Amino acid sequence: MQMPLDLARTTLALGFLVYASWSDSKTREVSNTVWMVFAPLAFVLTFFEVYVYQFSQLPLYGVCFGFTALFAIVIFYAGGFGGADAKALMCLALVLPFYPVSLLSPLFGGVSPISKALFPFSVFSNSVLMAALMTLVMLGYNVLWRARTKGKLFEGEYQNGSLGRKILILITGYKVSVQKLKDKWHVYPLEDASEDSESNFKRRLVTVPKDEGRDAIVARLDEAVKTGKIQDRIWATPGLPFLIFITAGLIVALFFGDIVWILISRALA
Numbered sequence: 531m532q533m534p535l536d537l538a539r540t541t542l543a544l545g546f547l548v549y550a551s552w553s554d555s556k557t558r559e560v561s562n563t564v565w566m567v568f569a570p571l572a573f574v575l576t577f578f579e580v581y582v583y584q585f586s587q588l589p590l591y592g593v594c595f596g597f598t599a600l601f602a603i604v605i606f607y608a609g610g611f612g613g614a615d616a617k618a619l620m621c622l623a624l625v626l627p628f629y630p631v632s633l634l635s636p637l638f639g640g641v642s643p644i645s646k647a648l649f650p651f652s653v654f655s656n657s658v659l660m661a662a663l664m665t666l667v668m669l670g671y672n673v674l675w676r677a678r679t680k681g682k683l684f685e686g687e688y689q690n691g692s693l694g695r696k697i698l699i700l701i702t703g704y705k706v707s708v709q710k711l712k713d714k715w716h717v718y719p720l721e722d723a724s725e726d727s728e729s730n731f732k733r734r735l736v737t738v739p740k741d742e743g744r745d746a747i748v749a750r751l752d753e754a755v756k757t758g759k760i761q762d763r764i765w766a767t768p769g770l771p772f773l774i775f776i777t778a779g780l781i782v783a784l785f786f787g788d789i790v791w792i793l794i795s796r797a798l799a
Contacts, residue, residue: 535579536630540784542571543625547777550618554771558716560614565621572625590647591627598623598650611772618776622650629783636787639795645788652788657779659789661772665701672700681763688735695735703767708752711766715744720765722747723754731759 546568550560580591602616629636629645629652636645645652676683684696703720711719723733731754736747754760782789
């Protein structure tokens with residue numbers, strides 16, 4: 531009986547997180563109804579299974595949810611991720627507080643001690659790792675673009691910019707046309723253009739893009755391109771929602787294991 535319950539909880543987690551990721555990628559919003567349905571179903575299934583089959587772990591279930599909720603709230607208020615990401619982690623703590631050992635076994639390294647007691651933290655560490663790997667993908671894309679087009683990655687006033695800022699732009703963004711910025715609302719500009727009171731044109735890199743003011747920035751860049759002040763190749767970032775990485779982190783944790791734990795264990799072996 532425990533295996534069907536583990537299957538139900540795992541399917542529930544994957545189903546809701548895949549839907550939430552899809553919604554977040556399309557609209558940058560996830561309805562609270564998703565979490566209002568997900569959370570009680572998750573709690574009922576998990577509480578029943580733990581109470582019937584693993585009663586001694588009932589306090590650990592509460593500890594797992596408490597730690598995960600506290601962690602998610604702190605990261606949210608620190609600006610590390612959005613409200614939907616925090617709710618996803620808390621719901622994950624309700625539905626899969628421990629690795630479902632009766633259902634699956636990771637392909638690499640077995641079930642880590644963290645996954646046995648605080649499975650959402652294994653999912654989160656996998657998520658952060660995969661988000662970090664995306665920076666290598668972006669860097670590789672920019673290197674290939676430079677080799678293919680022979681164009682300059684940084685021109686004009688950007689050539690004198692700090693090395694740290696250039697690296698940050700290279701690993702988080704790529705060059706697009708202004709029209710693509712206008713068409714793709716989920717692509718955020720990583721630069722801005724403006725004129726001061728004396729009509730002196732200024733162009734600067736924006737390393738932390740925000741929803742607020744995006745359309746105004748795109749309009750200024752569009753005007754600068756039309757007047758010939760800048761070329762029609764603007765640094766931008768796709769701004770992938772972290773929910774996508776949380777979902778991917780869950781899949782990796784279920785089938786492959788706690789990647790960060792595996793890497794640390796093998797490094798110290």
